Amino acid sequence: MMKRCRTLFFGGLLCSAVVFAQNDSINRLEKVILVADSYVRNNVVGQKTTLLTSEQMVKNATNLTEIIRFNTPVSVRDYGNGGASSARFRGTSAENTAVMWNGININAFGNGQTGLNSLSLSTADEIVVKSGGGSVKYGSGAIGGSIHANDNLYFKKHQNLHLFGSYGSFNTTSNFLKTSFGSKQWAVKLGASVNKSTNDYELIDTRYKDEKGDFLTNNNGNYQNYGLSLSLGYQFSDGNTLSFYTTGYKGDRLFSGNLTQPETNDKYIDVNQRNLWVWKVQKNRFSHVLKTAYLTQEYRYFVDKNNFDYDFGKSKRWLFNYDFTYFFNQNSSLNTFLDFQNIEGKTNQISPKTREQYAFAIGFQSFFMEQWEYNIELKKEFNSAFHVPPVFVVGTNYTLKDAHEILLNISSNYRVPTLNELYWPNNQGNLDLIPEKSNQVDLGYQYKNNWLTLKTTIFFMDVMDKIIWTPQINSTSWKPINLEESTHTGVEFYSNFYYSISNHQFIEATTNYTYTMAKDVDTHKDLIFVPRHLFNSIVNYQNGNLTAYVQNLSQSKVFTTEDNLNHTANILQGFTVFNLGMGVLFFQDQAKSLHVELSIKNMFNELYSFSVLRPMPGTNFNININYKL
Amino acid sequence: MYKQLIILLVVVFSLVSCHQDSITLVERDYTTGILISGEGSGAGTGSVTYLSSDQSAKHQFIYLSANGVQLGTFLQSIAFSEISAYIIVDNTNTISVVDKSSFIKTGEIKEDLKTPRFMTVIGEKGYVTNWGDPYNTTDDFIAVVDLSNNKVEKTISVGNGPERIISKGNKLYVSHKGAYGTNNIISIIDTLSDSVSEIKVEDNPDELFFNSHDNLVVLSEGNTIYNPTDWSIEGHTVGAIQTIDVTSNTVISSLPFKEGEHPSLMVFDAGEIYYYAEGKVFKINENDEVLSATVLIAQNLYGMDVKYGRLYGVEPNYTAQSSFYVFDLETQEQTFTTKVALGASKIYLRD
Numbered sequence: 001m002m003k004r005c006r007t008l009f010f011g012g013l014l015c016s017a018v019v020f021a022q023n024d025s026i027n028r029l030e031k032v033i034l035v036a037d038s039y040v041r042n043n044v045v046g047q048k049t050t051l052l053t054s055e056q057m058v059k060n061a062t063n064l065t066e067i068i069r070f071n072t073p074v075s076v077r078d079y080g081n082g083g084a085s086s087a088r089f090r091g092t093s094a095e096n097t098a099v100m101w102n103g104i105n106i107n108a109f110g111n112g113q114t115g116l117n118s119l120s121l122s123t124a125d126e127i128v129v130k131s132g133g134g135s136v137k138y139g140s141g142a143i144g145g146s147i148h149a150n151d152n153l154y155f156k157k158h159q160n161l162h163l164f165g166s167y168g169s170f171n172t173t174s175n176f177l178k179t180s181f182g183s184k185q186w187a188v189k190l191g192a193s194v195n196k197s198t199n200d201y202e203l204i205d206t207r208y209k210d211e212k213g214d215f216l217t218n219n220n221g222n223y224q225n226y227g228l229s230l231s232l233g234y235q236f237s238d239g240n241t242l243s244f245y246t247t248g249y250k251g252d253r254l255f256s257g258n259l260t261q262p263e264t265n266d267k268y269i270d271v272n273q274r275n276l277w278v279w280k281v282q283k284n285r286f287s288h289v290l291k292t293a294y295l296t297q298e299y300r301y302f303v304d305k306n307n308f309d310y311d312f313g314k315s316k317r318w319l320f321n322y323d324f325t326y327f328f329n330q331n332s333s334l335n336t337f338l339d340f341q342n343i344e345g346k347t348n349q350i351s352p353k354t355r356e357q358y359a360f361a362i363g364f365q366s367f368f369m370e371q372w373e374y375n376i377e378l379k380k381e382f383n384s385a386f387h388v389p390p391v392f393v394v395g396t397n398y399t400l401k402d403a404h405e406i407l408l409n410i411s412s413n414y415r416v417p418t419l420n421e422l423y424w425p426n427n428q429g430n431l432d433l434i435p436e437k438s439n440q441v442d443l444g445y446q447y448k449n450n451w452l453t454l455k456t457t458i459f460f461m462d463v464m465d466k467i468i469w470t471p472q473i474n475s476t477s478w479k480p481i482n483l484e485e486s487t488h489t490g491v492e493f494y495s496n497f498y499y500s501i502s503n504h505q506f507i508e509a510t511t512n513y514t515y516t517m518a519k520d521v522d523t524h525k526d527l528i529f530v531p532r533h534l535f536n537s538i539v540n541y542q543n544g545n546l547t548a549y550v551q552n553l554s555q556s557k558v559f560t561t562e563d564n565l566n567h568t569a570n571i572l573q574g575f576t577v578f579n580l581g582m583g584v585l586f587f588q589d590q591a592k593s594l595h596v597e598l599s600i601k602n603m604f605n606e607l608y609s610f611s612v613l614r615p616m617p618g619t620n621f622n623i624n625i626n627y628k629l
Numbered sequence: 630m631y632k633q634l635i636i637l638l639v640v641v642f643s644l645v646s647c648h649q650d651s652i653t654l655v656e657r658d659y660t661t662g663i664l665i666s667g668e669g670s671g672a673g674t675g676s677v678t679y680l681s682s683d684q685s686a687k688h689q690f691i692y693l694s695a696n697g698v699q700l701g702t703f704l705q706s707i708a709f710s711e712i713s714a715y716i717i718v719d720n721t722n723t724i725s726v727v728d729k730s731s732f733i734k735t736g737e738i739k740e741d742l743k744t745p746r747f748m749t750v751i752g753e754k755g756y757v758t759n760w761g762d763p764y765n766t767t768d769d770f771i772a773v774v775d776l777s778n779n780k781v782e783k784t785i786s787v788g789n790g791p792e793r794i795i796s797k798g799n800k801l802y803v804s805h806k807g808a809y810g811t812n813n814i815i816s817i818i819d820t821l822s823d824s825v826s827e828i829k830v831e832d833n834p835d836e837l838f839f840n841s842h843d844n845l846v847v848l849s850e851g852n853t854i855y856n857p858t859d860w861s862i863e864g865h866t867v868g869a870i871q872t873i874d875v876t877s878n879t880v881i882s883s884l885p886f887k888e889g890e891h892p893s894l895m896v897f898d899a900g901e902i903y904y905y906a907e908g909k910v911f912k913i914n915e916n917d918e919v920l921s922a923t924v925l926i927a928q929n930l931y932g933m934d935v936k937y938g939r940l941y942g943v944e945p946n947y948t949a950q951s952s953f954y955v956f957d958l959e960t961q962e963q964t965f966t967t968k969v970a971l972g973a974s975k976i977y978l979r980d
Contacts, residue, residue: 561948
């Protein structure tokens with residue numbers, strides 16, 4: 001078991017550990033593991049990243065919303081359990097969060113967001129959460145931060161199988177299968193996931209009851225989704241690999257109502273398909289990465305689930321990217337990339353629209369001395385629809401002593417207008433929109449030793465020309481306008497503490513705390529739905545074959561109106577929820593293990609919600625089996 | 630180091646300590662004064678704001694403070710009987726019945742309504758316009774509610790998109806704004822026989838009232854025609870204030886607006902018609918034969934009313950509290966403003 005927890009521990013450390021590492025050790029590592037988006041894992045300079053391993057993800061296996069909510073510094077707003085859900089870093093918007101799949105930005109062309117409940121990442125090998133802007137590398141939307149899911153390929157002789165199944169209250173079942181095998185030449189990874197729930201939990205607000213005095217139920221919340229993924233890699237020779245990633249997803253959900261309207265009939269279907277080819281050649285001082293990807297997305301929205309009529313939106317995207325790096329020596333490298341994308345989108349009310357964009361970036365990364373690393377990158381995008389400002393990033397890591405490190409990152413970032421914002425029907429789209437822009441500074445301090453990792457970041461960000469849907473004269477129509485400016489100031493704090501009590505016993509605690517002050521520049525009011533304090537933690541304990549964890553999420557009060565009316569009707573109260581799990585490890589031998597765990601979610605039956613009048617489930621249970629072979 | 634961590638944990642827990650929000654119920658008398666209904670939005674539900682006649686007292690969320698629970702979204706309109714107020718929330722297909730003075734809930738009309746919009750009361754019966762499915766142009770109806778038991782006793786089928794409803798004697802007059810589409814009729818319903826007849830007016834008729842000659846005056850907004858491929862504006866049909874003789878059911882006068890100008894509000898007070906179009910309020914006499922060219926008040930409004938020489942208006946905000954204004958009609962000056970319900974849309978002046 002020690003090995004498992006060590007892995008977990010080092011997993012947590014990895015993102016800070018790599019910044020100490022020299023390039024050659026990274027290169028050596030990458031010859032065995034092929035990570036499509038190795039940049040976010042290894043080369044981020046001056047910013048805080050949080051790595052989530054599969055071990056952490058299975059504690060919150062229900063959906064990606066829960067994984068992000070309980071394990072990262074990111075605030076997630078949703079419309080009821082399983083409903084539309086989106087991540088917001090540092091008080092920014094859902095459109096200011098970039099979601100990356102193997103290094104490819106997958107935010108929708110239609111609304112510029114990625115719904116966390118219309119994506120299954122349970123078979124991903126890791127999720128890296130990068131706080132702060134990253135538009136140079138990750139393009140539009142990487143203003144507040146980005147969430148990266150990676151499928152890794154291993155070029156060594158191996159054979160792994162990972163099976164996970166869970167079942168619990170409200171017929172909620174979350175399952176996945178992940179298998180990988182390979183040799184020095186070949187690497188194959190297969191993943192499949194099935195998640196289902198009737199999701200008909202009681203809405204435990206004592207003020208809203210039916211005629212009989214019973215709680216109302218979430219009676220239109222049913223969901224089911226299926227995901228399949230395949231990753232293939234072939235290594236021609238050391239440093240010369242060709243890989244292919246493909247994934248498909250279908251989600252079928254009903255959208256539940258709220259306490260004043262429990263009866264709804266809305267239904268939503270998502271179908272996404274993504275393909276990516278990567279050819280990587282690294283020889284002598286040169287590294288070439290050639291990527292091409294083809295992505296499709298479609299949603300169908302049914303006002304009435306019993307009716308065949310629906311609204312839809314569709315998009316397809318081609319992407320070509322050539323990335324070239326020249327290593328002057330072990331410590332310095334010059335990187336440049338060219339990116340071309342062709343995006344086509346339409347809805348039942350918007351005729352097909354095509355957007356083409358080209359981008360060119362150049363960057364330099366080096367060590368001044370052994371303990372001082374820095375990078376400078378510049379990017380310019382040319383877009384067929386509007387002018388995109390050039391963006392830059394300057395980052396540096398300075399190691400004070402072995403265990404202490406100072407980080408600084410200064411960047412500018414952007415978010416381009418979406419299909420809906422430009423072309424919304426009834427003349428409500430606005431073709432005069434320009435991209436949202438941001439400038440930001442991150443100043444960080446990190447510390448690690450054998451049992452403790454600390455990461456803190458002070459951030460300041462200014463987001464300009466924010467696109468806001470605004471009612472027009474007569475209030476019958478709304479139009480998006482580049483209207484607002486906001487400032488975002490705060491602190492992110494991460495700690496991981498590991499203590500081995502004896503040979504068979506250990507305790508590990510991980511916490512995230514985010515203090516965010518997001519203000520509208522004109523009104524000086526707080527931005528809506530932004531909690532001042534956000535805290536989550538997990539404490540894992542193991543004694544021999546017995547495991548236990550306690551997990552918690554706390555969020556302070558949020559305002560729902562822009563004038564910050566402090567009335568119970570227009571705020572969401574702060575809350576603290578606890579989850580508890582206890583398990584038995586039936587065997588563990590090297591990478592093989594069988595773990596069965598019983599979890600109690602929302603132990604104290606806390607009434608809490610992330611949108612107006614939509615309570616989350618009260619106390620509920622689930623049991624899961626986690627089998628690795 | 631553990632110690633610091635533990636201290637931090639404690640601090641954070643206390644910062645975000647949890648408490649359920651409970652409302653202290655209050656009983657107030659709202660018999661006189663001004664009620665402003667707000668539609669609500671994603672930021673909060675529909676709500677009602679009370680202002681005393683002299684605007685010295687204001688109470689927000691009066692349904693919530695009387696009942697401890699909130700209304701749904703979107704609060705469309707309120708109708709009044711002798712003793713009750715009927716709060717119509719169209720999205721939830723519900724009419725909440727409250728005591729007219731205290732706003733304490735006394736009942737609910739839930740069954741057999743579908744996208745209810747407006748209601749009028751004749752004796753013991755309530756008549757509610759319903760869009761049905763707003764996309765369906767053939768399922769629209771008037772629900773007849775027995776107010777003694779709050780049950781829909783029957784429905785009367787009408788044309789697409791019935792909106793405002795007023796009564797005179799045993800007859801109902803309904804403007805058909807056309808729901809999500811467009812329409813151009815006034816339905817006249819004889820409540821004794823349930824027979825329906827129609828009068829054609831300009832496109833998208835909305836507000837209507839009887840003038841001092843007992844003629845029906847209707848405000849039609851006119852329609853905007855979009856190109857269905859690129860959603861550019863292809864043209865407009867004209868809006869108009871039209872007067873209908875209800876004995877012969879014929880349009881006897883028609884005052885058209887300029888092409889592209891779409892009026893949206895109209896009220897009648899002491900022989901004068903006050904109407905609102907595109908950010909401006911105008912006034913004409915009920916006997917005038919042309920529209921006015923003189924701007925009375927320039928202000929964006931979504932709801933308005935006029936009484937005792939004052940014009941009351943609301944400018945809605947869907948992400949914050951809305952603005953309520955009082956104008957002195959003599960001086961045309963704004964004399965009072967305050968913040969009211971989210972998405973404020975209707976003003977009800979009580980005696």
